[in-house]
Amino acid sequence: MERTIFHIDANSEFLSWSAVKLLNEWPPIDLRSVPSVVGGSEQSRKGIVLASSIPAKQLGIKTGETLYSARLKCPELIVVPPDFELYEDMSAKFFKICNSFSPLVQKFSIDELFLDYTNMEPHFGPPLEGAKKISEKIKSELGFTVNIGISTNKLLAKMASDFEKPDKIHTLYPDEIKEKMWPLPIGNLFMVGRQTKKKLLDIGIDTIGKLANCDIEIMKKYLKSHGELIHKYANGIDASLVTTEKEPYKSISNGSTLPRDISDKGELLKYALSLCEKVCSRLRKEGVSASVVDVGIRFKDLSYCSHQKKLLKYIYSTNDVYSAVKDLVNELWSGETPVRAITIGLSDLVSNEYQQYSFFDDDKSKKYEKIDGVVDELREKYGFHCITRASLVDDKFHKNVLKYQNPSMKSYL
């Protein structure tokens, strides 16, 4: 049976989501209607443009350029810091609305998902009508716009949502491939990255149509299995289904450049502890435990080193992870060169369902796990900052670490 698949993509997600939040603050301002960008702090080293408004784009400001050069193009440019907690929250709400139109929704990235609309016509109307309802609901309830691509498989739906933006619905049914997809430049095809594009241009394939019509055997020889895959895509062939099963995580990590270079071990360990809290709460949310802990440190002179530790048991409590992290920081850092950035990674993950308690378990670990559970629940309900470890509450550090975890909290400190 033929399926109906939607690909739904939030338009300039980071900028739109930050804009929606600022609209609710005082004085309200719509970032989308003025030259504005989401970017790191202009003073610190993280100063690049992550997303820009249409008026900013019209002034030639591009994603990835430095804020310094963006400001040269537009001295009145408004710069807001990224707020990843807000983005994850918006992403979850976006998913939930889409899920109310079909039980089969697959998250593809923070701002994109696939929705299987097959058999949904009796409830919401023909595909175009259903797509319009979804788009209107997102706009009225969440305040941002999406592009929706409609077709019979995921690949074609994804290609369709990439046509003209923003706030548009496009179809790309198999009988429209020739007219709508084949004239497009080869770089527009899903899974054709910069390197593949160069290789295809080298042999004169500059449109999707030319790839679709070349001999598949030549592609197989030229680009191996990837050549075969993109040849299929150019012909609109994709048999993969919309699945609600999540791909299991192989590893989970969190890291960030520190607000300034740090020379004091006690202070660095506090940042490490606050990172442990974040990474462990993600671990617990996924219902997995880890037995390998990694710490990576980038120094002021930009040199980098990392160490990892294989533990005798699988852990998920913040205290257990932090105690391994502390050992690794001590191994890695003598305190001589100031530290610029730190990353904490957890791998060798197993589902908690299959976890066997080892002989090394003690009552203390169990107690920590219980406390973590309660803290996670509180944070789920009232936000990450509703509760803080006593060891992180001390005058100056408390302010810095809060700012560091959530730049938008500045005004309250």
Ligand SMILES: [Mg+2]
């Ligand atoms: Mg998007």
